[in-house]
């Protein structure tokens with residue numbers, strides 16, 4: 001039996017069975033659906049992208065995988081060189097892993113050990129944001145603040161070494177004032193908090209965070225697993241405010257194979273670079289630097305560079321804005337948008353019950369959660385396809401109202 005994600009297996013409805021996928025479309029046995037959520041926000045170039053598919057095939061003809069312990073290879077070297085140039089500042093030191101959650105774990109481990117290596121054993125506190133989501137593994141659940149995981153608090157009690165603050169500058173200043181000599185790192189989903197409800201906040205918060213992190217020697221970690229590769233309308237939020245560590249996942253391979261990277265700056269890397277074996281980063285996922293995944297990621301980044309993606313995303317953002325700005329109906333609390341993301345927040349999660357089936361009938365695949373009806377579209381979408389998604393969202397409320 002397949003144990004499906006985030007589901008009460010007893011009451012879950014049958015998932016749609018996919019037989020093919022290409023471009024923005026998912027094909028089931030009886031339907032053709034525009035994927036409005038890019039398979040958990042990852043499939044930015046659409047499905048079965050020819051360049052990425054070819055890169056995977058070519059690499060599979062050589063070898064699919066070798067371990068990175070004691071071995072290295074072209075795809076991982078080329079991807080690392082590419083990321084060095086593609087990422088801002090001196091975010092040059094790439095540690096690979098198989099999923100976003102693990103990559104966040106690695107970032108937190110790096111930050112904590114960074115200070116231990118320096119002999120500073122007081123800096124043990126991690127600061128995060130309320131409503132944060134950083135993954136499903138244990139430390140990421142703690143750094144996060146997702147109600148779905150509050151069972152952890154019930155089971156183990158609150159972790160005194162994790163602090164959460166709101167995305168407001170006074171709260172930020174107050175927390176630094178209070179905890180600065182114990183603070184190890186500040187981890188955020190920059191500008192857009194995804195799984196916590198597509199919450200958007202201002203860059204000034206991150207600018208102030210960077211200042212305070214510099215002032216007090218706290219490491220700033222951007223979890224750009226969701227926001228990276230254009231989702232906020234910036235290539236990376238790190239282009240605007242430079243973190244010490246950036247975490248990439250989801251769209252890294254264009255959503256074609258799971259892989260993730262934790263990329264540190266020189267300062268962090270040098271905290272581990274010494275004559276002492278104890279200072280090494282003791283982590284090594286079996287499939288880190290997988291050759292197929294690295295080949296896919298390399299092809300994906302090349303597509304991003306060559307395909308004028310920032311223009312595509314700006315066009316999508318403008319189109320969404322034109323269509324959705326000011327849209328309102330009974331029970332809608334907020335309509336917010338940023339880059340390639342739109343979210344309609346409703347008063348009561350019951351209001352979205354049945355939406356998935358409604359959308360299915362209109363040829364759209366959607367997966368609202370809690371009080372949030374959202375779209376995070378593949379960037380290759382055209383205006384008609386985008387309209388179909390947005391009209392479907394509107395129709396849900398209009399038909400209910402009428």
Ligand SMILES: *Cc1c(COP(=O)(O)O)cnc(C)c1O
Pocket residue numbers: 098099100101102104133134135136189194195223224225226227249250
């Ligand atoms: C999805 C996500 C993760 C976890 O990535 P997985 O590959 O699902 O483990 C971590 N952080 C953010 C911001 C995410 O959106």
